Amino acid sequence: MTTQIKICGLSTPETMDAAIDAGATHVGLVHYEKSPRHIELEDAAKLRRRVPEGVKLVLVTVAMQPQYLARCYEALRPDVIQFHGSETPEWMALVRKTIKTETWRALGLREAATLERARQFEDCCDLLLFDAPAKSLPGGNGVSFQWDLLQGWEPFMPWALAGGLTPDNVAAAIATTGAPLVDASSGLETAPGEKSVDLIRAFCEAVRSA
Numbered sequence: 113m114t115t116q117i118k119i120c121g122l123s124t125p126e127t128m129d130a131a132i133d134a135g136a137t138h139v140g141l142v143h144y145e146k147s148p149r150h151i152e153l154e155d156a157a158k159l160r161r162r163v164p165e166g167v168k169l170v171l172v173t174v175a176m177q178p179q180y181l182a183r184c185y186e187a188l189r190p191d192v193i194q195f196h197g198s199e200t201p202e203w204m205a206l207v208r209k210t211i212k213t214e215t216w217r218a219l220g221l222r223e224a225a226t227l228e229r230a231r232q233f234e235d236c237c238d239l240l241l242f243d244a245p246a247k248s249l250p251g252g253n254g255v256s257f258q259w260d261l262l263q264g265w266e267p268f269m270p271w272a273l274a275g276g277l278t279p280d281n282v283a284a285a286i287a288t289t290g291a292p293l294v295d296a297s298s299g300l301e302t303a304p305g306e307k308s309v310d311l312i313r314a315f316c317e318a319v320r321s322a
């Protein structure tokens with residue numbers, strides 16, 4: 113099974129095109145003002161138009177208010193809404209019912225117990241994104257977590273791996289966890305929020321070679 117690739121935190125046409133050309137299956141836009149990858153809706157809508165059929169646009173949100181989430185959805189029509197804040201299963205189920213789009217729940221994986229607690233999201237989202245626990249930001253911190261926490265875990269729903277992934281460590285991450293989808297952001301940047309075309313290409317190549 114080919115590992116799927118999400119390049120997250122894109123903000124320019126050049127890097128969006130590079131991610132798509134390099135074979136990313138998912139491209140992420142962060143709409144969260146505290147992030148160095150924050151993109152305004154107007155600019156996000158322009159990038160949305162560069163995403164072809166077959167590549168999924170992921171809108172990354174953090175505890176967004178309902179009305180504003182609806183406005184963002186209308187502006188971007190993302191294929192996936194990623195919840196990266198403290199959104200509850202009830203809230204996510206409501207969104208999924210109302211907006212009828214694929215939803216992902218990001219979870220900071222610090223201990224094995226989190227994998228059990230994750231079952232509460234089984235019926236209210238389509239995928240669990242295991243990331244490093246929140247630090248200065250809810251996500252996008254460029255920090256890996258203990259991948260061996262996932263060894264022996266029997267997935268009860270689709271899942272993905274994030275947190276500190278780079279072209280140099282992603283093969284080991286896949287070998288350790290068997291992740292069906294890998295998600296990277298900071299590790300593909302030369303400065304906070306500045307994605308590198310070369311690092312995007314190298315990451316996608318490293319996943320394909322893993």
Ligand SMILES: O=C(O)c1ccccc1NCC(=O)[C@H](O)[C@H](O)COP(=O)(O)O
Nearest residue numbers: 120147251252253254275276296297298
């Ligand atoms: O990327 C951000 O700045 C961000 C800010 C707030 C919430 C989520 C954010 N990113 C979500 C992602 O899916 C990242 O790709 C994921 O956390 C991995 O990031 P990194 O460790 O930098 O590769």
